[in-house]
Amino acid sequence: MYTNVLKPWLVVLLLVVGVSTPGYSDNPFKMGQVTAEDLKMISYAPDTSASAVVLHDLGESSFSFTKGTQLQFKRIIRIKILKKNGLDEADFVIPYYVQKDGRREEVRNIKGVTYNMESGKQVKIELDDKAIFDEKRDANWRLKKLTMPGVKVGSVIELSYTITSDFIKLLREWEFQHNIPVKWSEYRVGMVPFFDYKQITYGVHPYHIKDAKIEHKTAAYSYTDDVGYAKVDKNGSISMAVVQYQWVMKDVPAFTAEPYLSSASDYISKIEFELSKVQYNDDQPPRYVSGDWESFTKELLKEEEFGGQLTNTAYLKKTVEGLVAGKTDSLEKVKAVMEYVKSNMRWNGKNSIYTDNLRKAFDNRLGSASEVNLLLTALLREAGVAAHPMLVSTREHGRPVMNSPMISKFNYVISYVSVGGKNYSLDATEQDLPFGMLPMRCLNGKGWVFQAPAGKWVPLTGSEKNAQLVSGNLKIQPTGEVTGALTEKYLGVPALQARSSIRNKGKETYIKEFANAGPDWVRKDVKIHNLENLQETLKTEYQLNRTGEGEPASLLYVSPMLTHALDENPFKLATRQFPIDFATPVDETYTFTYQLPEGYDLEEMPKPATVTLPGNAAKFTYVAQMINGQLQVVSKLNINKTLFEASEYGNLREFYNRMVAKHAEKIVLKKKS
Template sequence: MKTNVFCKPWLILLCLAMGLSTPGFSADPFKLGQVTPEELKMTSYAPDTSAGAVILYDLGESSFRFTKGTQLQFKRIVRIKILKKSGLNQADFLIPYYRRRDGSKEVVENVRGFTYNVENGETVKVKLEDNAIFDEKQDANWYLKKLTMPGVKVGSVIELSYTITSDFFRLLREWAFQHTVPVKWSEYRVGMVPFYDYKHIIYGGRPFHIKDAKVERKTVAYAYTDDVGFAKVDKNGSLSMSIVQYQWVMKDVPAFTEEPYLTNAKDYLSKIEFELAKVEYPEQKPVYMTGDWESFTKELVKEEEFGGQLANATFLKKTTDGLIAGKTDSLEKVKAVLNYVKSNMRWDGKHRIYTENLRKAFDNHLGSSSEVNLVLTAMLRQAGLDANPMLVSTREHGRPVTNSPMISKFDYVISHVAIGGKNYLLDATEKDLPFGMLPLRCLNVQGWVMTGTAGKWLPLTGTERNAQLVSGNIKIQPTGEVSALLTEDYRGVPALQARSAIRDKGQEAYIKEFANAGTDWVRQGVKIHNLENLQETFKKEYQLSKTGEAASSDLLYISPMLTHALGENPFKLATRLYPIDFGTPVDETYMFTYQLPQGYEVEEMPKSATAVLPGNAAKFSYVVQMTNGQLQIISKLNINKTLFEASEYGNLREFYNRLVAKHAEKIVLKKKS
């Protein structure tokens, strides 16, 4: 989407000879090429000795330029020390930039890089060559500059600098102070001019070492062309303005550690973002930028590489008419179209919003999430249905931003269709998705459906329940040999994951891998049911066995959960700063019936237990009972609330501690005297 909405700025400023720079800061904490002997000799980083690398210094600076309309210029210099093999990936850089067909663009330039190593007591400096920098097109508008620093090994210090000049002044670049490796010093500077009012949005909650703003008065010359009747008149003069020089610094920032059930690190990293709230030129009325979802939607509908593709999709009519011939029920038409797209188009694995050529993607039977689901939406429209594209921010992209319409906050497109007042959310990228279900990556709070004049937010939920049921009859021999016939039933996400694994690996390879149950257990006679019937429960049946001793034992120790015990708590940290997001409700049930060997009695068995979190957010029950001479074990886990706040972490961690401990308890059988 075009973000530079001011096609003709009110003036072109001719800055002073030195330009409208960003003065007033203290001396740079570092400059390119000033690597110290101490940095070269470093072998570990004292605050985090486990770190594979450390960012020594990271400096970003954004400023405005007015020589070619209104532009933003962003400069970055970063220095990194490689400490271990695990840190070598810090030598890989991806620099995204944006371009549009109307000529507005971002340009990455002045890319300079050096690697420093100590060899035979001497410092050796290796330069990043231009031919080692590659451009890769991501989609219709987004590109990547990709590079790997040369000669990098454990002990290296690497430096990189680059500049990005952008025509999109609405998109003042954000800055991340925290990364997956520790950061010794991170600094961001912005010189704000008075015409543009940006909101500052700070994430992560870490304190700033420096947070400063200084006002500097500056006079600049300007010249612009004004339309007077049928003539153009050149005007010039001077303008005095106050520039606010912002400086944000964090130091000794710990590495961001991924934790289980965390949607996306970008939601919780310490960073600062900017949102253009108002534009006010001298002697003109202010223009307020945020909150206008209606304009956002209308512009995207007119966008050639989005709404324009849907408007020019008559090439799909003949195919669609054939699919719905003889069908009068709207829901049957939807299912016919969805199944066709799922079967005839293959997803390339890319998350996209725009598409350059929908027909080309259709003809090639291959496309991004946008292309696959825009084809689906277009065909549903050709079928006379109320279908519209829906913008989604996937779980890995970050939580959706609802207070401001920014296309960069979305990375995925699905299809929305309304039938009889009911909403159906559809994604044709996954061949194994049952009707009405979305893949886990899309289950991220809510999405923006482009319906009506302005669109609306809708919750990202599916109709499919996610459940797992494992049941079986187990026979124990006096030697300790165990034989069982087990059945595993899956619905929802677990079923999708199993079906997708079979599709990726092939059924024979999947069964062979599944048969390997570990050193003690063997799975045999594996049968798969309802592989293609997506609306039915996915089922596996198999025999599970474990060898015993050569002779009978006086005492037999049995693990009642067989191979299904939860062996460790996924929540290992003592405290947690971030929410826990399960994505979907959890419903896991295990029901095992044991036939005990003759001549043995139960010496010891687990006691029944129940654990419940406040508000019934989660419940675990473990039932052990003797019925008609048989021992029954029933384990049930229900996670009813999908999102837990960090303040609830302690209770959730203890809840799982109890579950793990209960699953670890054994049945002890004793030979009767």
């Protein structure tokens, strides 16, 4: 982190950024201004379904120079609890940064108050300092956690705190939108002329106020200078032009996660900052902090908690010798090492890019994604294989910013391996991952490979085929009973998901739950093949039975898709603001062959249908036909394009509507007179 100290010879630098607009109040919002109307409020008119609402949220960031250069962030938030399921809004988490050398951000002045109306009077319950807890999230981030006291439906809660930081790269971002509606959200930043920050905005909601004005200020400074062998404290003041930014959004609706949305963080309305340049005066050349991927790569490879973990790996030598003994083919060595890590290391479920101690993780056989996959990289290097760490942002974390390096935009590490002219992206966190396949969470744009001299972006796509193939031979009885043998085959992501489900539940429990196929349906004699052989197709075979009536019926109605019909459209909203991300192509094929009961005629069957989206982005075909005296039904779905823009949502929604309607159609058999 860049932590240069301000010197007294700094000159005034003026920034011209436009004209200020009216309405920038010096004191817009304070703790303790809860009104009777706030407490009596029973619903939020713009969204009566809201479980809670943010009444006011104010954040302010500024710079001070009395202890070197520091950032100060203050926040005050007021929330109204409207329903029981809004009580979780009383839980707060305040992240703050810590370096290994002991320097850390300080979280101070945490004050919380719960307001309730009791017997017509306002009652206040203050947050006890003993109810604030510290928790370690990873090597560099800690969390202050607290729950507001005495919260119930009808409460208004307020929280304020201050974070003081020596790390000027960490200018706080601001989220204007939350999972509950926001009545007023405001962020103010006083930018000093020595630092340039890029502003990155997200979301679709407009600003109610977007203002910038110049204020000429005098600021005190204090620093320690080296004079010979002595250290001398120096103090003074400087004048500067501070740009006071103000961003406000009001009446922001709750952010609602929609199906096939990779990450809320990519679309929620917010503003982020990236330090791009530091220049204390015109006589000094500017220091460019971001935008240089080569420097970013070199610095992180030297970072003790990242690349430094790969420099002293002699403790792995014996393990590697045993793994590659007798193997001359490099790919076989890679597979042996990969299998060893998957079998011997357990992922603790935490995503991280740093590690305190890779050897400790190895000895404990337990670690974060970073530790598991840095260990994989280290073992491969000991085996003589060209392996490099790759930074990834998981789908939940959001897409990385590709135009300039931002370490905060990554949260995961995998290993990038080059063998025999081919490249493989490897992740050893999951036991059920076939070689060369990435888990769904990693399929998120591109990853950054730390490969000399400058690193590179590599697409995060799997080479495996993703498919689900279901076939069955069935017999319809005059009573309406349906019996038959079915086979389900899974490849790629569907196979990984099925294997993980079986492993998590246990094979016996999984089969027991699988046997219950829903009302009237039972699966029997379930057999699972290739559960451990990850490179082969996962296959499930079983007998399917649907109960019938006590006597033959004059009309029989059969759902030809059995238990595999798509019975509802995942896209329920009439309109959508965000892209639709399937992550991987979809290939689903169902083929069912029916032996019809004697003495019955085929009265009605579904008509053939084909629905195709522009550019063959998706295609659905459905055919029901008589072949050699038997009825064959084939349903096939292909999603060939993994990312659809919001403008394509209407077509995609209608595409699924037609598929749902077609799957709902029945076969009608009539008894001969």
